[in-house]
Amino acid sequence: MSIADNLALVRATIDAACTTAGRNTADVVLIAVSKTRPLAEIREAAAAGQSDFGENYAQELRDKVDEAAGGASVGLLLTWHYIGSLQTNKAKYVATRAALVHDVDRLELAEELGKRARVARWTGDAPTPLGLLVGVNIGEEPQKSGVMPRDALVFAAAIARIPGVALRGLMCIPPADADPIPHFERLRALRDDGLARGLPLRELSMGMSHDYPQAIAAGATFVRVGTAIFGARSLRGLAPAGQAPDGAPA
Numbered sequence: 001m002s003i004a005d006n007l008a009l010v011r012a013t014i015d016a017a018c019t020t021a022g023r024n025t026a027d028v029v030l031i032a033v034s035k036t037r038p039l040a041e042i043r044e045a046a047a048a049g050q051s052d053f054g055e056n057y058a059q060e061l062r063d064k065v066d067e068a069a070g071g072a073s074v075g076l077l078l079t080w081h082y083i084g085s086l087q088t089n090k091a092k093y094v095a096t097r098a099a100l101v102h103d104v105d106r107l108e109l110a111e112e113l114g115k116r117a118r119v120a121r122w123t124g125d126a127p128t129p130l131g132l133l134v135g136v137n138i139g140e141e142p143q144k145s146g147v148m149p150r151d152a153l154v155f156a157a158a159i160a161r162i163p164g165v166a167l168r169g170l171m172c173i174p175p176a177d178a179d180p181i182p183h184f185e186r187l188r189a190l191r192d193d194g195l196a197r198g199l200p201l202r203e204l205s206m207g208m209s210h211d212y213p214q215a216i217a218a219g220a221t222f223v224r225v226g227t228a229i230f231g232a233r234s235l236r237g238l239a240p241a242g243q244a245p246d247g248a249p250a
């Protein structure tokens, strides 16, 4: 199956999940997770109509965005999402290139992203704040990063006050080998609680290749799908040559 065939299948699955859930397909954005995949494959996906791509190595994102933009045709039309955890000292690679950073779990990181975004993106009368999603450790797993659910809304409120960034929503990766549905529903409930308190938490980023239909049923507005589009990552768990892995999981 080609990337275009895979994309068509994923989109059909998203449509079906939306129909079953009584949701509008336009309310679910498919992010093609292109980490470790070459630009040629991104161009192939873009040619098949895919606009949103997700990366979780900071330098890989920088290199791909710059190369895609320099190569004209598709580069400037694409929307890039940084979907992994991010070291503060690498915020500079991401702040001016990504539209959204999905896994923010430290105030220091949000402040650095805001500082970088403010300098580079806020030009005169056309400010474009960098969108942030709070990464929530929804399964409360000790070894995982992410804000604990009980702290998430206070943390989100603090992010909402940082200049240069705009709070957009919540993100999670449920524990491996567990039924993801209760975790998706818990994130949705947390989001609804935040909305009721006036926090701008429209987006729910949840669902990967093996569980995105369930995530859509629970209210996902972004699904992050890699393997089902590009195939298995041959270097699973390894960063591209010379780059430290910033994101998890691999």
Ligand SMILES: Cc1ncc(COP(=O)(O)O)c(C=O)c1O
Pocket: 033, 056, 083, 084, 173, 208, 209, 210, 224, 225, 226, 227, 228, 247, 248, 249, 250
């Ligand atoms: C945060 C995050 N979301 C989504 C994905 C995509 O996962 P899959 O290839 O299972 O669709 C990855 C892959 O590494 C990821 O790190």
